[in-house]
Amino acid sequence: MNPELKISSQTAKRAARAKAPYSKLRKARYGYYGIAFALLLFILTQFAASYMVKLDTVYKHRLNYDMFLEDAKVMGIVVDEMAREIKDKGLTNYAILIGNSVAWGTNESSDHSLGRYLSDAATADEDDKLEAVFNLSAPSIMAGDAYTLLLMLDEHGIKTDNVMIGLTYSSFVQGGSGVRKVFWLGDDLKKQDPAMFEKVLPHLEANGYKNMTGWKETEHNAIDAVSEWIPVVKYKTVIQESIKQSGKKSDLMGDPRAWDEKKFSEKWITSPQYLNFFNPEPFDMSEANWSVYFMNRIAEHQQGKRLFVFVAGSNGELSKQEVTHPGYIANMEKIDTYLSEFGAEYVILQDRIAPNLFTDHVHLTKEGNEQLARIIWDTWKGKES
Numbered sequence: 001m002n003p004e005l006k007i008s009s010q011t012a013k014r015a016a017r018a019k020a021p022y023s024k025l026r027k028a029r030y031g032y033y034g035i036a037f038a039l040l041l042f043i044l045t046q047f048a049a050s051y052m053v054k055l056d057t058v059y060k061h062r063l064n065y066d067m068f069l070e071d072a073k074v075m076g077i078v079v080d081e082m083a084r085e086i087k088d089k090g091l092t093n094y095a096i097l098i099g100n101s102v103a104w105g106t107n108e109s110s111d112h113s114l115g116r117y118l119s120d121a122a123t124a125d126e127d128d129k130l131e132a133v134f135n136l137s138a139p140s141i142m143a144g145d146a147y148t149l150l151l152m153l154d155e156h157g158i159k160t161d162n163v164m165i166g167l168t169y170s171s172f173v174q175g176g177s178g179v180r181k182v183f184w185l186g187d188d189l190k191k192q193d194p195a196m197f198e199k200v201l202p203h204l205e206a207n208g209y210k211n212m213t214g215w216k217e218t219e220h221n222a223i224d225a226v227s228e229w230i231p232v233v234k235y236k237t238v239i240q241e242s243i244k245q246s247g248k249k250s251d252l253m254g255d256p257r258a259w260d261e262k263k264f265s266e267k268w269i270t271s272p273q274y275l276n277f278f279n280p281e282p283f284d285m286s287e288a289n290w291s292v293y294f295m296n297r298i299a300e301h302q303q304g305k306r307l308f309v310f311v312a313g314s315n316g317e318l319s320k321q322e323v324t325h326p327g328y329i330a331n332m333e334k335i336d337t338y339l340s341e342f343g344a345e346y347v348i349l350q351d352r353i354a355p356n357l358f359t360d361h362v363h364l365t366k367e368g369n370e371q372l373a374r375i376i377w378d379t380w381k382g383k384e385s
Contacts, residue, residue: 053235055081057242061115062104062135065253066245071237072184075136076152082134083156094132095122096153098146099166102312103137105369107254107359112366114166117373128381130162137166143294144182144189144200150301151192152185164308164376165298168362169328169350170277171311172291172335174284179276180207181290196297203290258365259318259358269318277361278319280327285338292338299343307344310376311335314362317355347379 058064058078067074086094097103097115105113115135122130136149146165153160173179182189182200186209190197205211212220227233245251255262268274287293299307314323322328332350339346352375357368364372 052242053077053081053231053238055085057081058238060251061110061113061119063138064241064245064251065104065138066251067238067241068138070241072187074238075138075149075185076188077235077238078136079149079152079156079158083158086158089131091131092159093130093162094134094159095130095162095164096158096160097133097135097137097164097166098141098149099137099164100141100168100171101137101139102168102362102364102372103135103166104139104141105137105363106139107363108256108366108369109250109252112256112369114364114369114372114376117370118376121373121377125377125381133164138184140183142181142183143167143171143291143298144180145185147294147297147301148182148185148189148192150298152188155192160302160305162306163298163302164310164380165295166310166312168277168312169314169332169335170279172283172285172289172331173276173279174281174289174291178208180204180209181294182209186211200290200293254359254363256359256365258356259315259360260356262360264318264360274361275322278314278322278325278328280322280325280331282327283331283334285334295342302344308376308380309339309342309344309346310379311339311346311348311350312362312372313348313350313352315355315358315360316351318358319361322361323350345379347375349375 055078058067058074058081063075063078085091097118103114105115110116113135115133115137119133119135122133138145143165150160150163180186180203182204186197186204189200190211201209201211232239283289285292287296295309316323332348336348339348349372353364353368353371357365357371359365359368
């Protein structure tokens with residue numbers, strides 16, 4: 001071989017060997033850049049997710065029920081954002097409203113709901129003004145859910161000095177398969193009050209609740225714990241639903257027309273669900289009735305604080321046959337007697353709101369919600385409505 005070619009080949013090999021370490025370093029450096037960029041993107045995504053979700057994302061005079069239906073954990077997010085707003089605004093004198101579909105405002109938009117009108121009345125009243133009324137009501141909320149919510153508020157440092165609980169006649173009905181007295185928040189009750197959860201568990205399981213145990217529960221709790229620290233996971237449902245709902249002009253759920261402008265089928269007014277709402281079987285007002293049991297726990301929780309209870313009325317025309325049944329009347333008297341000994345302010349609203357202000361057997365029109373808000377607020381203030 002030509003000596004010059006040999007030397008040139010050897011030089012090239014040495015140059016290649018010298019270059020190799022630098023090439024590896026450069027590749028490693030690009031790899032570190034990639035990791036750093038991915039980490040930065042992750043952090044920015046978390047920040048963006050947290051920034052996107054505020055109280056008005058999940059709540060407008062009431063919780064966003066579409067989001068809640070997708071994931072019951074949305075209630076926890078509402079409580080989180082409430083706590084943040086209370087802290088940011090320095091609120092100290094506010095009330096918490098917890099009730100079922102009547103208090104939530106089924107068949108009306110949030111702008112025409114009880115939460116809106118009650119908040120307007122309470123914040124505008126110069127004699128007995130509140131800074132805010134937070135409405136944590138939702139369709140099908142039961143007394144056990146209300147008790148659980150109070151514990152969740154405690155955990156977040158939200159004061160429960162002023163609490164309003166909304167009930168209906170059906171709240172005390174014991175029968176009906178699938179009617180759990182902790183309807184939505186069984187998992188939260190398990191976390192907040194394990195002893196009480198164990199006590200009510202047989203009732204919950206008998207009515208469709210699925211209790212996780214063992215490894216499945218450990219895995220579930222671990223995922224929940226991690227998601228609390230990763231906003232993009234925690235707020236996944238909220239963000240997706242918020243984007244989906246962004247084009248909607250109204251959050252109306254149901255038909256807001258007065259009941260006498262609609263046609264109710266014979267099938268509907270004879271359905272088990274409708275009839276069970278007015279079940280005339282004698283109420284057991286002992287703690288064997290889980291509604292009574294949890295209402296008593298609510299009263300204990302509110303010792304030294306203000307507790308107000310209202311029992312919504314039913315449509316005296318559409319449901320005349322049901323509300324004039326001797327069993328219904330006797331049970332309403334039992335509710336009255338129970339609440340009179342309960343140690344809290346209360347009002348029973350049967351026949352206090354005109355039938356033409358109902359949208360169905362129990363839910364109210366815009367004007368009906370306004371009147372309900374006035375009655376509640378006047379009674380809260382100790383004035384005749």
